[in-house]
Amino acid sequence: MTLATELDPARRVGAEPVLTMRGISKGFGAVQALTDVDFDVYPGEVVALVGDNGAGKSTLIKILAGVHPQDAGQITFDDRIVSITSPAASRELGIATVFQDLALCDNLDVVSNLFLGREIGSAALDEVEMESRAWDLLRQLSAKIPSVRIPVASLSGGQRQTVAIARSLIGDPTVVILDEPTAALGVVQTAEVLNLVERLRERGLGVLLISHNLADVQAVADRVVVLRLGRNNGNFNMSDVSYEDIIAAITGATDSAGLLHPTASTFDAADTEGDTE
């Protein structure tokens, strides 16, 4: 929250992952949405999850968000094996999810939206405290919100996204999941959201970004994980990989056996494959 945490030298990208998923599978009736998927999120890292439609991106984050449990596989959070059975359980662990529809109440103002379900004050609401905390939070995110007392309906797409992201931060999460945060936004709003993602990263949060826009992904992500037809199909450090490599992994032109650049932080399985090349 403060500058001190931003400058915390103990924070390491290469350190222990805050969230680990191993061998995750999930089926819906006859459809196998995810098969044996591995996935890590490190603190202070933006990891992008990309893949074609139906690759299993949404299913994966819904498992993390507690919408539906996995059929098989293990989730470790902060070195503890956890089962995420409900959205409340996910939130309690410290995973905040911002879905594409944002789930804001259009008729309520920014403050009410931020503190919805978590209002401050016992008998009567402490509006003054909530408003000043809302400003604090928005200022930390360098958010361009003109007023916190106007209905959310009158804000632009980027500002609504900002409010939704700010709301996810109220419970002090360690991992923030953003589902298509820049879809359907204008260029100014996209710029705001991308800057916001960088702010989250600077605060030492693990950010999981799902996007179809590879330019946005390449602009902010440290690592990109590719899913294809419900399986892992690549895990790249952004500095080693070109646009074309990512596209090749998404379309299946390269499969995971032919991983181009297995990295130090890649999963164990990918490492062994890299070694045998």
Add this chain to the structure above:
Amino acid sequence: MRHHGGLTQVELAGATGLSPATVSNIVKELTASGLLHTAPTSRSGRRAVHVTLARRLGLVAGIHISMRHMRVALADVANTVVSEHSMPLAKDHRADNELDKAARLIVDMLDSVDASLDEVLGVGIAMSAPVDAATGMISRSGLMRGWDGIPIAEVMQRRIHRPVFIDNDSNLGALAESRTGAARGRSDVLYIRLAQGIGSGLILGGQLYRGFGNSAGEFGHMTIDENGPVCRCGNRGCLEALAGGPAILESLRETHGALKLNDVIVRAIGGDQLCVRALADAGRHIGIAAANVCNLLAPERIVVGGDLARAGELIIGPIRHSMERSVVMGANKVADLVQGQLGERAEMSGALMFAVDSSSFGHDDFAAALS
């Protein structure tokens, strides 16, 4: 105001925490003195007063496109920035995408200050690569691979139908620092821009020195080690290959994993010895190159700008140390080495000034606007 572009008085009260009556009085006072401009508008069906920073004579736009970042601003001809945006860019970004984005940003920003494209006198673009003045193209291919062979000014002009002027970002950074920053009032200045790449701008005899074909100041491509690593420009042992952003990050890769330049600075400030060391190593190489320039041109002051300048003495100290070992002049004649005052906005400010300088409107008007 600069942060938001334009706001209504009520929103201004919310944003500042002042009472609406106080805001109304302040706005009235500043409007009378010509700093603000007000226009009637409506918010949520109510009448409101839309307040923007005043602009006289028209606007200019400045765009700075660096390796990983784009910064766009609108300002009046007196260089008062009225609206500003920045966004991270992909590695190996491409001309068409980014110019589209820049054009749409400019239009959106104009909208937010109630202006139209007609009011834009000119657009200045600062590129992180040497630009050929005659063709408007990047003069050496491979430095920004998504932009090679594209007449950037012309392409941008086709998008917004306003005059577009383009120059190297270090040149424009030097211009800005010499007019309003750390090099003000100095006639011979070397401005070093340390970011992903390394560039420099030269102010000689009070004028920006561009050299033959506009390619002076390629500080980052001075040969430091004849047998050194191959640089992205194709030569061997360039300063940039030894001390540029990628070189610094690569030296930390074993111990720290994949970092960004900003992380290195934050950690070095936080006391991470390996990061401090990586910056110091880069600084020592840069110092040798700076000493060579000092021996050749004897600048009065060296200004360090770009992302890495934020590390302050952690990078400037080692530069000074190795520079002072390799210069020939006496201690009191050596250029003093300082951090830039305009920070990461220097190149964008320079682009705005360049646009004002290059735009054609009467100098009398300009003088009137400044007074």
